[in-house]
Amino acid sequence: MTAKAGNHAQHRQPDGSAWPMPPQDGYTADDYFALDLPPHTEMIDGSLVFVSPQRKFHSLVMFLLEVGLRRTVPGHLRVRREMAVVLNRKTVPEPDLIVVTAESDGADEQTRYRAEDVVLAVEVVSPDSESRDRETKPLKYAAAGIPHFWLVEMDPRTKRPVVHTHVRSADGRAYEPTGVHRDRLKVDGPFAVDIDLGEYDRL
Template sequence: MSRLAGSETPGRKGGVRVTAEAWRDHLVSLDEWDAMPEEECRRLEIVDGVPHVVPAAATFHSLAQNKLAYWLNEQLPDELTAVPEADVVLNISHALNVRRPDVSVVPTHLAEHNPKRYDAADVVVAVEIVSPGSERADRVTKPMQYAKAGIAHYWLIELDEPISMTAFELVDEVYELVKDGTGKVALSLPAPVTFDLDALTRRR
């Protein structure tokens, strides 16, 4: 098996609205992250305690993300739900890491409570769709973080023609390849699902 190698950003601090410049002298805590207005923190990920702006998705990326979440929710068992762009807390013990996978599969009973975020322990599958500028993060940095956080499955989708999908499963704290394909792809874990990758960026 192959292995996978391992502007203004407002918040509230003491009742005063502050920008990303205010975080330069210290690392962001989970409490500070929670205090940020939702419309602002949705533009950010936290990497080792430092806010990083998430670029706006291109059209094909958005189409693929929405369609994949829809396909998953059509096929997954009732106890699992696919959620696009959910915040996932990977680590708080040293420096805070909050990532936002393009699609996360989580237990339905948690999703039904409309949480602001999920813990990594709640995430069954994390999916990233590679975009220009995010190649290294999606192929190297994020899977290393997801593996360390214990997320059992990681799927990577490449939108360059032909559209491809690579699925990994966590084994001994390292992601091992379980499926790599184009066109129609079938997976058995965490539940039987099939995808027509060529249709991911089509309107219908």
């Protein structure tokens, strides 16, 4: 795959395809949206992060939570799946789910949201992204001002989803836990949500 932004160098993969080499100071958000990248590539601190094939658990949990959020989302908010969020000029993650303001929702060609548009970011932990999902991204989401964060993991015993809900701390530097939800996800923020997590078994 060929990079199209600027004059950044490239190197060749074993199959002969070209992948972009980052500039000395790392990529910027402008570079990120100009490059020809594989789907769901993220940019963290100026470096590109490529994702592995998605597990069935990951896909089913996203569907379950998306449907549940859409069921009760108020009119001034929108639920979006796998969309880029510009946190700053060097970091553009793609949360599994986000809830954004209706005012920020543009035309069908829209490719990104700003951090200030997002009221909830949801990450489903994958084996290749555990440290990013549990440590790196929450700190960056909090620093960018996103008020709510959910982290979803697979319970090793039941193989069902476990949802850890968080709210941004008063100092804005991290998130504080507000609950661990195994059978039922019932919360009041960022709006009233009630999802039967046991429905996972019937998907």
